[in-house]
Amino acid sequence: MSRSMPQQNLNGIIEEHQAEKQPYFLSLKWKVMLLFSLVVLIMNAGLAGMGYLQQLKLFDTYQQQIHQQQNRQVKSLLDTSFYRLEQIALMIPSLAEAASQDSSIPLSKKLQTFFLHSAVTLEMEWGLEEAAYYSNENILEFNWQTGSLDAPFIELVNSVNRLETPLTMLQCNIRCSQYVATPLLYKGKHAGVILVGRSIADVIIEFNELAKTDIAVISHIDQASRFDHHSRFLGNWQRYISASSNLKRLLPLFQDTAEQVDLNTLINEGHTASFNGKEYTFNLVPASSDASVISADFILVSNITPVVQQIRQATTQSVLIGILGFILSELMLAAVLWNPMKRLLMISDSLPLLAKNAFEQVRQKLSLKHHDWYQDEIDVASDSAIELTYTLESLNEEIAHNTNSLIKRSEELARERDFLSTIMNSAQVIILTQDMDGAILTMNTEGCKFIGINDYRRGSGYFSDLYMNAEVANEMLPVMNGLRQGMIHVYQHDASAFSSDGQNKTISWVHSNLVEKPIAGIPAVLSIGLDITDRELAEQRLAWLANHDPLTELNNRRYFQTEFEKIITLAERYNHSSALLFFDLDQFKYINDSSGHHTGDAMLQIVARKLREITRSTDLIARLGGDEFAIVIPEADIPAATRYADKILSELKKITIPLKGHSHRVSASIGIVAYPNHGSNANELLSNADLAMYQAKESGRDQWHLFSSSEQAREQMSARATWKDKIERALSENGFILYFQPILEISSGIISHYEVLIRMVEKDGSIAMPGEFIPVAERTGLIHQINRYVLRASVAKLASLNQQDIDITLSINLSGRVIDDPELLPQLTHLVNSSGIDPTRLVFELTETAALADVNAAERLMKELQAIGCRFALDDFGVGFSSFYYLRELPLDIVKIDGSFIRQLPTNSMDQVFVKALTEMATALGKDTVAEFVEDEATLTLLKEIGVIYAQGYYIGRPSPEIPIKNLPIQKRQAETLQS
Known part of the structure; x- marks a missing residue:
């Protein structure tokens, strides 16, 4: 009875407690999920x-x-x-x-x-x-x-x-x-x-092509009211669109922007506008400081739509990834909590039975969900009435369960950390964090790659170590300390640094303060560095090209003119003398024409390197254009300048250029002037140096000439330049014509041989003789083009006559410079093969003086022409000292006796003896003879007696632009004369 009373009291208490009003029930799983969701949502939104x-x-x-x-x-x-x-x-x-x-x-x-x-x-x-x-x-x-x-x-x-x-x-x-x-x-x-x-349309076009950015010029215009209704007039800005890279596209954009923003705001702050679904930035560049009503400004319009879309897309992706992570986290948490919470509800429903001593009923109810192979806190609660040790064991299981939950949470945080790390390490910029002392706490992959390590160890380096030297680091120390202490929030600067491969790189840094009050070991500054070395190199290259010749890397004419003026100013101030050497390369045009511009360019580069080797650092050296160079020697007198010129000539002779089977030795013609002897300013000195250089060329090249103020020299140079222009015009406008002078076979009185002579038709229609332009052509290198023209025209004439079944022989005069022309033989071979002419009908004449100047080269040329089938004649024979010796040595076919021995032949016995001896010698060696300057009947008769085979002169016939094939009165007259 005594045992039942407490039980009854306990049951009453329980019933009273149950009868009390219960608060609203919120399941534990929902509390956990709501709190967890809030934390994840805040983190994703923040990131x-x-x-x-x-x-x-x-x-x-x-x-x-x-x-x-x-x-x-x-x-x-x-x-x-x-x-x-x-x-x-x-x-x-x-x-x-x-x-x-x-x-x-x-x-x-x-x-x-x-x-x-x-x-x-x-x-x-x-x-x-x-x-x-x-x-x-x-x-x-x-x-x-x-x-x-x-x-x-x-x-x-x-x-x-x-x-x-x-x-x-x-x-x-x-x-x-x-x-x-x-x-x-x-x-x-x-x-x-x-x-x-x-x-300035070209400037606008060049900028548009270079920067791939639209540009427009807006200007004030006087009498603006006249244009206030014009489509290109921007009323709100009171400006007129004077020019643009694309008016059709830019005009609506400008009109819309002018209504939204005033011009002062655009000038001071720039502007970003949306138009037709696209984003644009406006950047105003003042064209000048002129504040008049006709001043203008450049407006640069950049389409930033792709970049804005990329930012929006990246942000959207980040939000979507956060939402996806949030949903997955919620699902995982619900999956983990659902069944345990269901079992806890079952235990809570079973616990009231313990108060009723329904222990077996509780054990039976709880045993339905009891795990045989593991236990958790729910199992401990269900077994607590049976055995206390199970409670302790259940507590251990609960601890294990909590540990697993923490591991899962850590894994989720690790995944989020890895995501952020992936973003940092994939960026092509250096990203690092610094603590309050400047120690680098973290560094991304690009930064590790820059300093040459695989994995950065926290705190193992300082940001100041990235600078090239301690002096720069000391200068930046106050600013960086201000960032780390929170006194400066953002700072941007450029600094040089050595990369891991030893290259000097320029890094553009942007530093951001992360905390207001720095704490040891906590990141205080976020630093982002972008490598702008390539951009700086491009800018330096543009600046370098403004003052240098890109082919030779020497100073250009513009830079030379400026520096030369400075040198003259200093020389005038301190009463010093200075010297200028102005020169060009001999036969450079010929090398370009014969071997191509790539060979000429290579030659200019080699010469430039040699000049840099032999000049001093104080000398001013430049390429003024083409093959023209100039060297200014400060504080040098005339003897020093001439010694310098000798040194240049000597060094240039050591350079050889291979040209199609032979070598060309480089030489130059140098003009020398001195300040103040030969001029008081740069232009005058350059002009006089140019005249002196041409005087050096006139004297035979490969030498220097000191300027002389002789007016005669100026006139000669001017005349030479005039004739050079005339020759170039005639070559380009087909201004040369051929004349033909007959050559008589004395024994038969028949003319079947003509000498080809060249004439030049001037602008006024007058005819210029070879003596006026051939010397200039030889000195300027244009003689090669003249030789090739004569060759082409002569072969064409011979081919035309062959088509008419007319067989004649043409003698073609060659300049002495033809020995140096490697293109002559290939061109002749091609012309002979393509025209189908008989090469024995071509006779090439070379003067004795030119042949003896380089006997070996002349002999080689004769043999090569004879190998093709042509014949060779030696013109003006007899004027040389060793004429008879070379008559035997050279492979000649024809000998043309110089006219100085023919003019007075009937009255001068010495000339008769010489001509007879020469004729007999040539005949004995199997060579034909031709007498020049036959001007009367007595001379022709005497030549027949001596045994000369051919005669040429005004008595035989004057040069004519046509060959009189059908009407040859001279032939008949000469035949009758000879017969009588």
Whole structure:
């Protein structure tokens, strides 16, 4: 009875407790899932947001770099256009002077005539659109295709006349043009200003092709109200689109942008706009500092739609991946918690039975879900009424279960960490974190690759170790400390560093502060480095090309002109002398024509290397164009300059160039001038050095010549240059013609042999004789082209006569320079084979003087021509000292007796003895003889008595452009004379 009362009381208490109002029930599994979901959601959102913001920062930094690069490109293209216009303006006076040699014509009239006659060339080939000439008193002498020249032009001309230096100006109204005004030097004096201008359309096109970015020029225009309804007038900006790379695409974009943003905001901050579903950035580059109503600016429009879409796509992917991870995490957590929570509910339902002493019923109910091979906390709860040891065992199982849960959670966090690590290591930039002391805590794969390690060990290096030297590290220390202490939030700079392969790289760094208060061992600064070495090298290459010749790597004419002026200024200030050596390579044009430009280029490179070896670091050396070089020797007098020239000639002779089976030894002709002896400025010294160089060529090449102020030398050089131009014109315009002089066979009185002579038809229709242009052609190397023309025309004439069944023989005169022409024989062989002529009908003549100048080469040429089937004649025979010796040694077919022995033959017994002896010797050696300058009947009769076979001269027949095949009165007359 006493035992039943407590039980009854306990049951009553339980019933009372159950009768009380129970709070709302929320399952433990839902609590865990909600808390876990909230944590995962916050982490995914934070990572996605950080990634998006970081991409925006990188994009903004990249855009700033692109805008800076584009600004430099625009400025560089404008400078290049200025240099081109400057060079054209500098050439115009010389071209105008060359076109009119009459010194009585005023310079302004020459220039006006030149512009009128050369308008097509100036516009089509040089791109000029406007030009004007002002006197040194700022008076407009004439203008070409220009409108009204208002105040800015007058101010520009005044400045150039005053400073005597080229200046440029960009002028925009309805259209934009660039103008360059250059001082004009005429007859050694300042003679005014040449103003040239052209549209900047080429600059816009070149920038568009180079940067792949659209560009437009917007300008103020005077009387804007006249254009306020024009489609290209932007009313909100009060600007006019003067030019653009693609007006059709850009005009709607500009109109839309002008309505959304004012121009000042665009100038100060740039602008990003959306238009027709695309994203664009606007970058304004001032074209000049001119604030007048006709000033202009460049606007660069970049289509950044792909980049924006890429950022959006990356952000979307990041969000999708986070959502997918969130869903997978929830599913895994639900799968883990569902069954255990169900069993706990079963235990909670069974526990009230213990109060009712229904132990067996509880054991039976719990044993339905009891695990035989493992136990957890639920099993312990079900067995706690039976055995306390099971409770302890259940606790151990619970600990094991919790450990597994922690491992699973750690694996999830590890996967997230690996995802972030993959992003960092796949980026092609250096990404690292620093602590408060500058120690590098983490570094991505690109950074490890840069410093040459496979895996970075935390804290094993410092950021300052990446700089090239300690001095730079010390300079950057205050800024980096400010970042690490939180006083500076973002900092960007460029620094040099050595990569693992020993190369000097330029890294563009962007540093971001991560914490407000630094803590030891915690990342304080995030640093991202981009390798911009290739971009810097490209910029340095462009700067180098502005002052150097890319083929020889020597200074170019522009740089040389500037530095030469500086040297002259210093020499004038300190009363020093300086010397200029101006030279070109002998026979360079011939090498280009015969072996190709690649051989000429190789020769120029070899010569440039040799010049760099023998010059000093203080000397100024440059390639001025073609094969022309110049060396300035500061503080050198004339004896030092001549010694220097001897050294150059000696060193150049050591260079040999292989040319189709033989070697060509390099030589040069050098002109020497000294300051102040031969000129007071760079242009005068260069002009005089050029004259001296031509004097060296005139004297035989491979030598130097010191400038002389003799007017006769200037006139000779001018005449030589004039004849050189005439020869080149005749070669290009088919201005040469052939004349034919008959050669009589004395014994039969028959003419079947003609000597081919060349004439040149000048512009006025007059005929120039060979003595006027052949010497110049030999000195300038043009003789090879003349020889080939004569050969082609003679073979064509002979082939034409053969088609008419007319057999004659043609004698072709060869210049002495033909010995050096490797193309003669291949061309002759081709012509003979293709024309079908009998090669025995061709006789080639070479003067005795030319043959004796290089006997071995002459003998080789004779044998090669005879191998083809042609015959060889020695012209002007008898004038040499060793004539009879070479008559025996050389493989000759015909000997032409010099006319000096024929003119007075009937009255001069000494000439008769010499001609008779020469004829007998030649006949004995099996060679035919021809007497030149036969001008009367008595001479012809005497030649027949002596035994000469052929006669040639005015008595036989004068040279004629046609061969009188059907009507040969001279033949009949000579035959009758001989018979009588």
